Amino acid sequence: MKIQDYLISSHNEELAGNHSEQFDFLKYQLDKKGIDVESIIDRLTDFQVAIPSWALGAGGTRFGRFSYGGEPGNLEQKIDDVGIIHALTKSAGAISLHIPWDIPKDANAIKEQAKSLGIIFDAVNSNTFQDQQNATFSFKFGSLCHIDKSVRQQAIDHNIEVIEYGKALGSKSITVWLADGSTFPGQHNFRTAFQNTQKSLHEIYQQLPEDWRMFIEYKPFEPNFYSMAVPDWGTSLLLAEACGDKAFTLVDLGHHLPNTNIEQIVAILMLKGKLGGFHFNDSKYGDDDLTCGSIHPYQLFLIFNELVFGMENNVSGNPPLAWMIDASHNVKDPLEDLMQSLEAINLAYGKALLVDQKALEAAQFENDVTISQEVLQNAFRTDVRPILRETRLRNGAAIDPLVLYRKLKIRESLIKERGKNSIASGL
Numbered sequence: 001m002k003i004q005d006y007l008i009s010s011h012n013e014e015l016a017g018n019h020s021e022q023f024d025f026l027k028y029q030l031d032k033k034g035i036d037v038e039s040i041i042d043r044l045t046d047f048q049v050a051i052p053s054w055a056l057g058a059g060g061t062r063f064g065r066f067s068y069g070g071e072p073g074n075l076e077q078k079i080d081d082v083g084i085i086h087a088l089t090k091s092a093g094a095i096s097l098h099i100p101w102d103i104p105k106d107a108n109a110i111k112e113q114a115k116s117l118g119i120i121f122d123a124v125n126s127n128t129f130q131d132q133q134n135a136t137f138s139f140k141f142g143s144l145c146h147i148d149k150s151v152r153q154q155a156i157d158h159n160i161e162v163i164e165y166g167k168a169l170g171s172k173s174i175t176v177w178l179a180d181g182s183t184f185p186g187q188h189n190f191r192t193a194f195q196n197t198q199k200s201l202h203e204i205y206q207q208l209p210e211d212w213r214m215f216i217e218y219k220p221f222e223p224n225f226y227s228m229a230v231p232d233w234g235t236s237l238l239l240a241e242a243c244g245d246k247a248f249t250l251v252d253l254g255h256h257l258p259n260t261n262i263e264q265i266v267a268i269l270m271l272k273g274k275l276g277g278f279h280f281n282d283s284k285y286g287d288d289d290l291t292c293g294s295i296h297p298y299q300l301f302l303i304f305n306e307l308v309f310g311m312e313n314n315v316s317g318n319p320p321l322a323w324m325i326d327a328s329h330n331v332k333d334p335l336e337d338l339m340q341s342l343e344a345i346n347l348a349y350g351k352a353l354l355v356d357q358k359a360l361e362a363a364q365f366e367n368d369v370t371i372s373q374e375v376l377q378n379a380f381r382t383d384v385r386p387i388l389r390e391t392r393l394r395n396g397a398a399i400d401p402l403v404l405y406r407k408l409k410i411r412e413s414l415i416k417e418r419g420k421n422s423i424a425s426g427l
């Protein structure tokens with residue numbers, strides 16, 4: 001299904017009066033502080049976050065999964081769902097595919113469909129964390145780090161195949177996340193596991209097209225619980241440096257132990273020009289994959305503050321970052337949840353753009369800890385929602401996407417179209 005433009009326009013007409021009052025007041029207040037609201041709107045307009053193809057169905061835990069109804073049963077329907085989110089928000093103009101769950105049967109047709117919805121193809125993702133039907137070897141004891149060369153080769157070949165699928169769609173990057181690791185002490189020789197991982201990644205890297213990038217994602221635990229082949233950003237950075245200039249570290253917010261200072265990691269990686277991309281989510285305990293900003297909105301803001309500073313002080317030529325939401329939707333409608341995440345991400349970005357960097361630098365120079373905190377929290381405590389609404393209004397999206405989504409009964413229509421028991425492919 002496709003949302004007709006006139007439905008968005010009439011929703012916006014209804015809300016326009018109230019919105020203008022709020023926006024004009026905020027703009028007047030920020031103008032007085034010398035903050036250029038127009039440039040913030042431009043930055044937010046350009047800021048597009050990819051939706052992964054696996055986030056459009058209901059997720060679950062190892063205890064069970066509860067379908068939401070009307071889930072997309074194939075790649076075409078998944079692209080349609082991203083089209084709905086993008087039409088309502090104009091901030092989700094990309095999709096990130098998971099191979100083999102979403103192998104396009106006809107790449108050109110899929111490309112055309114995405115293009116008609118204003119969607120491009122972000123990074124492609126390989127999967128060596130489960131065995132595929134008819135696979136010669138099992139990944140039960142690892143893939144790129146495996147002790148057996150033939151298993152490693154099977155995993156390398158899979159990644160190269162994923163690059164080929166990506167090339168056909170116009171993707172420019174591959175994300176490699178490894179479930180590899182050990183669950184008990186003694187199971188692995190750490191040095192051998194690291195060396196095998198590095199050698200295998202390098203072989204994939206050598207097949208990377210000239211204008212492509214490789215992102216290496218890390219995770220401290222799960223599915224393996226004693227050691228992971230790539231447990232942290234330091235290991236990811238070592239591997240990226242060993243591969244070459246086109247390899248980067250990818251930060252997934254959920255892939256840290258509780259209380260890790262993620263903003264500091266972001267700052268250092270950008271300083272070194274080695275931050276490739278971002279997977280957004282939030283968590284209470286570990287890799288909970290909750291809606292962005294639902295638990296730690298201040299941390300999300302602090303991370304964006306480092307991203308904004310890094311982009312504006314790009315001393316090492318860090319390339320533009322790949323942004324993606326990597327969350328799981330266990331109890332909420334995935335499309336609603338994704339729109340809530342987009343709102344939280346844009347809020348954090350918008351607020352980070354308000355930070356008075358000169359005042360912060362001056363306070364840091366004076367070791368004035370109180371004022372340093374004040375500068376950051378003044379920005380964080382400013383309600384920038386009117387700027388987000390104005391950005392959407394100008395770009396032809398809905399002033400309030402969630403309200404319109406409910407009003408148009410989109411989930412009900414999807415259930416009617418696809419059935420109550422449809423299950424998203426791959427899940």
Ligand SMILES: [Mn+2]
Nearest residue numbers: 217252279326
């Ligand atoms: Mn991730």
